[in-house]
Amino acid sequence: MYFHSSRKTQLLVHIGFDAKRLFHNFTGLGNYSRTLVANLKQYYPETRISLFTPKGKRLPRTESFFDSTKYQLYEGGGAAWRTWSVYKDVNKYRPDVFHGLSHQIPFSSDKLECKTVVTVHDMIHRIRPKDFPSLDRMIYERKCKYACANSDRIIAISESTKRDIIKFYKTPEDKIDVVYQSCDPQFANPVPQEDIDEVHALFSLPETYFLYVGSLVPRKNLLRIVEAIHSMPEADRMPLLVVGSGRKYMGRVVRYIQKNKLGPWVEFLGDLPFRLFPAIYHEALGLVYPSLYEGFGLPVIEALSVGIPVITANSSSLPEAGGDVSKYVDACSVDEIKSAMLQVRSDGKGSEECVAARKAHVQKFAPDSTASQLIGVYESLL
Template sequence: MKIGFDAKRAFHNSTGLGYYSRTLINLLSEYYPDNEYYLFNTKPSSKYDFPQSNVKEILPSGFPATLFRSAWRSKWVVKDVKKLGIDLYHGLSHEIPVGIDHTGAKSIVTIHDLIHERYPNQYNPIDVKIYTAKYKHACQHADRIIAISEQTKQDIIDYYGVAGSKIDVCYQSCSPLFAQTVPPAEKKSIAWKYHLPEKFFLSVGTINERKNMLNVCKAMFLLRNDLQVPLVVIGKGSGGYYKKVKDFILQNNLEKKIIFLSEMEEAKTDRTFLQTEDLPAIYQQATAMLYPSFFEGFGAPIMEALWSRLPVITSNVSCMPEVGGDAAWYVNPASAEEIAEGMRRIHNDPALVASMQEKGWAHAQSFAPDIYVHNVMNIYKSV
């Protein structure tokens, strides 16, 4: 089978959508090597590559495609899909090209979340209209829809009126590296590279209002006299909410207790800084993962933490209980006091930590790479 992908984010995106795309493409290539995988990419990238012999990168060629690359991705690429004889086209991040249903290829789209519908005030109004138009088009014209959680499936039904029978829930997986115990020498090397403290709580994710970093900082303030354990943050931010977070840290003398790895000098010069290969060693040295987001389509850092045997403090809303199962410590994300209490309990109770690690590892098996990739392939075969 010839399978095509909208691979823009696979080549160019270093956050969740790119990670999802690369993980799936690599797993398909490994578990189903007899297929041919065509990655439709708008422009060359030096960030990521796919050296497998059964994976081929397709770039726009000729005028006007090379000049109007976005138009090629959203519409003109259907000519290449037809020319190459693609059997199935998978839009990995909310979109499929206009006209894909007239190429002879079946189509699938992955919808990760409808956050722009739930929180439109956190987006530029023009962007909201664009996202809605693209997502609706994809949901209407794709042969099947993959939702990455039950929460996302229900949102597709509620906001776009799509029949539930057209939607398959398929929980994503993560790099197998998270499941491997990192040797002590490598942990030490990573700790030195990132100037990690001996003990630390960990937060992973973009710093925006929805992900709730301000309440995490407030929890750190509440614990300032009880726990001398800093917070290490992996994630970038900008705009008004990020300024609010930084102002709170400054006003409450938390600068030495909250460490932003993405703001270190090395992050500006070292291409390997915060690459996926380094993250398991960071996770496996942390005390707990803090992920009290108000809303997510999935919440990949929760899954990565479970694989890493790292206790998780997360929200009791949205899809977080789907991912955390019976292994996580759940809190009201609006309550800094509840977040702080979870941090205190995990820090002070080794028996609780051992129980969370055991339950987390067991629950993580439901997100195993082989289960995930076989589920996706079964959806491919169903269309």
């Protein structure tokens, strides 16, 4: 179910959030949490927001959430508090809705004196169980299954995730609302020249390059991109810059690079300051993101927001993110990845019309639209 409301809410809604990821995670789940809460406050400023978290980290990307004129912050205990006893503190603040932003609500949710919503991002622990240690997989399964069974509403961040929830948990379809996530507003703004100059100075960027953005884990499929580069004639290769971190899988990729003497064509930049992401996208010829499974695929809409070509997989949620303005490949086919990269290398970034079409596509994920849909979910419970 989608909620398309162009009006501002007339209800004075009070939302409590499980904000652990907002303050403590600086990749996908944290980005989702920060963007969702900030957008809700920006477009529905009358909404009262309470944030429940283990002690919050005061960093540049979380600083705004310590503003007591916008948010009520409650800093509680550790994992046991968040999983079991947070209900006591939530009940003291008396929100209308408690929203778990990352697959879980308290196991004591029956003691909450408010409605509950949970966001489910993906079902990776069921679809790719070997990606997780057995204990972690068991914990994820227990938390996610409980949340889907016991929350009043479920938000899935894509139609793909909604289908997976129904498949694995037999959840009634009408209990699930699809509300896409939006990316940080900085990606929709013109990229400051000083940021472009800074990334060139920091990394001595090549004149043209492909970009990979994401954690360095097997599911993200970086090794096949590197294999695709290896399969090209040297004269056709272009550098690949890798933004992200990871240890075990990165070691595997590095060994392949060393064995095949691909060092001149693959460079690891590590974790880039978030404010410089638009600049590193802007200067790239295109994003290569043939992930084997995604709940949504945020780098796809970040790249399209900046206007550059995207090569991504034709499976899971990625066609929802990429729309008809991206190039699709079989994520398991090195040949298809290679062919798509060579095609983008030949075509370049495309015409002004192509760039405009990419930016137009991502308007369906615009923050005002997703905030409106979110308010619709909350209001449906009141």
